[in-house]
Amino acid sequence: MTESEPTLRLEGIVKTFPGVRALDGVSFEVRAGEVHALLGENGAGKSTLMKVLAGMYQPDAGQIVVSGRPVVMRNPIEAKHNGVILIHQELSLAEEMSVAENIFLGELPRRRWGFVDWKSLHERVATILDKLNCDFGPRTRIDTLSIAKKQMVEIARALTHQARIVVFDEPTASLTDQEKVVLFDIIRDLQRDGVGIVYISHRMEEIFTISNRISVLRDGTHRGTLETAETDEDEVTRLMIGRSLSYERNREAPDVGDVALAVEGLSCGRLFDDIGFELRAGEVLGFYGLVGAGRTELAETLFGLRRPTAGRIVLGGSEARIDSSVEAIRQGISLVPESRKEQGLVLSMNCRDNMTLPQIDDLTAGPFVSNGGEIAIYDMYRDQLDIKAPSWRQLVQFLSGGNQQKIVIGKWLAMKPRVLIVDEPTRGIDVGSKAEIHNLLRELARSGYAVMVISSEMPEVLHVSDRIIAMYQGRITRQFTAAEVNEDNLVQAISGIGPGSGGKARPIGAQAA
Numbered sequence: 001m002t003e004s005e006p007t008l009r010l011e012g013i014v015k016t017f018p019g020v021r022a023l024d025g026v027s028f029e030v031r032a033g034e035v036h037a038l039l040g041e042n043g044a045g046k047s048t049l050m051k052v053l054a055g056m057y058q059p060d061a062g063q064i065v066v067s068g069r070p071v072v073m074r075n076p077i078e079a080k081h082n083g084v085i086l087i088h089q090e091l092s093l094a095e096e097m098s099v100a101e102n103i104f105l106g107e108l109p110r111r112r113w114g115f116v117d118w119k120s121l122h123e124r125v126a127t128i129l130d131k132l133n134c135d136f137g138p139r140t141r142i143d144t145l146s147i148a149k150k151q152m153v154e155i156a157r158a159l160t161h162q163a164r165i166v167v168f169d170e171p172t173a174s175l176t177d178q179e180k181v182v183l184f185d186i187i188r189d190l191q192r193d194g195v196g197i198v199y200i201s202h203r204m205e206e207i208f209t210i211s212n213r214i215s216v217l218r219d220g221t222h223r224g225t226l227e228t229a230e231t232d233e234d235e236v237t238r239l240m241i242g243r244s245l246s247y248e249r250n251r252e253a254p255d256v257g258d259v260a261l262a263v264e265g266l267s268c269g270r271l272f273d274d275i276g277f278e279l280r281a282g283e284v285l286g287f288y289g290l291v292g293a294g295r296t297e298l299a300e301t302l303f304g305l306r307r308p309t310a311g312r313i314v315l316g317g318s319e320a321r322i323d324s325s326v327e328a329i330r331q332g333i334s335l336v337p338e339s340r341k342e343q344g345l346v347l348s349m350n351c352r353d354n355m356t357l358p359q360i361d362d363l364t365a366g367p368f369v370s371n372g373g374e375i376a377i378y379d380m381y382r383d384q385l386d387i388k389a390p391s392w393r394q395l396v397q398f399l400s401g402g403n404q405q406k407i408v409i410g411k412w413l414a415m416k417p418r419v420l421i422v423d424e425p426t427r428g429i430d431v432g433s434k435a436e437i438h439n440l441l442r443e444l445a446r447s448g449y450a451v452m453v454i455s456s457e458m459p460e461v462l463h464v465s466d467r468i469i470a471m472y473q474g475r476i477t478r479q480f481t482a483a484e485v486n487e488d489n490l491v492q493a494i495s496g497i498g499p500g501s502g503g504k505a506r507p508i509g510a511q512a513a
């Protein structure tokens with residue numbers, strides 16, 4: 001390998017699927033020890049390019065060159081032998097198997113006579129798990145682990161096989177802030193060891209923190225590669241979507257209607273305590289806090305998935321008993337859940353059926369929904385949310401990650417709720433569509449919906465909300481109007497150091513002084 005030869009070069013990669021040219025002659029390179037960010041809108045072809053690199057798809061044209069040598073990778077194991085490991089956007093571990101079995105899936109090291117040498121295998125894996133500070137062992141079953149820990153298993157797999165190129169496809173989408181810090185440390189370690197890293201994310205601040213270079217894909221073509229230090233978010237956004245975006249703060253006072261939802265002294269065990277607020281038709285109420293502040297659990301309680309231990313929920317003026325999600329939907333509450341893959345989508349069904357599913361099953365007491373009617377509903381939300389799919393017949397599993405999420409949002413909008421709760425509405429969604437979804441949520445509010453948005457992204461919550469409720473350890477620490485709130489007082493409020501809290505908010509279960 002000459003000094004200028006990158007660890008990896010992809011040359012003129014073409015990949016088509018029925019009805020979609022996902023990659024149209026993409027070239028891309030990664031140097032040893034660099035973090036190369038790959039950016040692009042939902043459906044731009046990022047994951048497809050990486051799946052070609054990892055041997056999961058065969059390209060229709062083009063070649064892969066590893067350390068100066070053209071290689072053909074017919075499957076992920078051959079890719080691994082060439083030093084390439086892909087950490088998937090949709091984690092892809094065998095759930096009923098152990099951590100060690102997953103790490104060596106398909107090629108367990110064998111002793112003479114073909115026996116698997118479990119002892120040395122477990123030792124090897126244990127050493128690496130230790131290095132990653134994991135609190136589980138090689139024998140732990142995958143289905144007992146959280147998403148973050150599953151991701152650690154994939155990283156352990158990369159380390160065990162001494163990868164030369166590691167691809168992270170949206171690794172932080174479901175990580176907490178602390179887990180993110182750990183991940184970034186691991187990436188820097190890999191970098192120091194001379195590993196070339198491809199990092200895919202829709203979060204600009206991460207891209208600018210971790211990457212050395214940025215390449216942009218758009219509609220399956222390579223639009224450019226930039227040195228991170230020499231560019232900015234605006235330039236990258238323009239390459240990605242062909243225009244600039246401004247994240248204006250929302251300051252206009254809304255024209256609000258009646259109280260749609262009132263919550264009084266609502267508690268649920270140790271998850272949250274004494275929550276009280278009002279949500280009016282016409283407004284967007286943002287809930288901001290750290291992971292674990294109780295926001296998702298509050299939303300689940302309002303949606304009938306958890307039973308409150310105290311307090312009242314008042315809908316449209318009268319007290320509501322919501323003991324199931326069907327009941328919540330009937331009373332006009334919709335929840336777009338945080339983890340859409342698990343709770344919101346049937347991957348093996350087509351786009352239209354995913355979007356219209358809950359209406360038929362749970363709701364329509366009236367006339368049967370016609371086939372044409374369902375397609376019309378799908379068409380409407382496809383246009384409104386700019387969903388990119390070749391047709392309504394496409395199976396959801398073949399859509400890009402962001403487009404899958406738009407299908408779920410469409411599905412809950414199609415139920416015409418009075419109160420729409422969205423938990424992390426733009427996770428995994430590209431910056432252009434993000435702005436569209438923000439505008440959409442605001443428009444929904446202006447047209448009379450009461451909208452509750454839970455978000456861990458401060459720019460998002462500031463941009464979209466008319467009022468903001470800050471939560472810390474299961475309690476509300478402060479409520480803000482859009483005019484009052486700023487980055488500083490919001491950060492204070494979610495760390496429990498707000499005015500009136502006497503320094504620190506009392507966590508649930510602590511003794512009252």
Ligand SMILES: Nc1ncnc2c1ncn2[C@@H]1O[C@H](COP(=O)(O)OP(=O)(O)OP(=O)(O)O)[C@@H](O)[C@H]1O
Pocket residue numbers: 017018020021022040041042043044045046047048049089388389398399400401402403428430
């Ligand atoms: N197995 C498949 N069958 C059919 N179409 C596919 C398949 N995989 C991907 N596509 C299509 O190829 C295009 C590129 O998808 P890809 O998943 O690479 O996008 P992406 O850039 O990773 O987007 P996201 O940011 O949403 O994850 C999309 O139009 C997608 O629908």
Ligand SMILES: [Mg+2]
Pocket residue numbers: 046047048089169400401
């Ligand atoms: Mg993707």
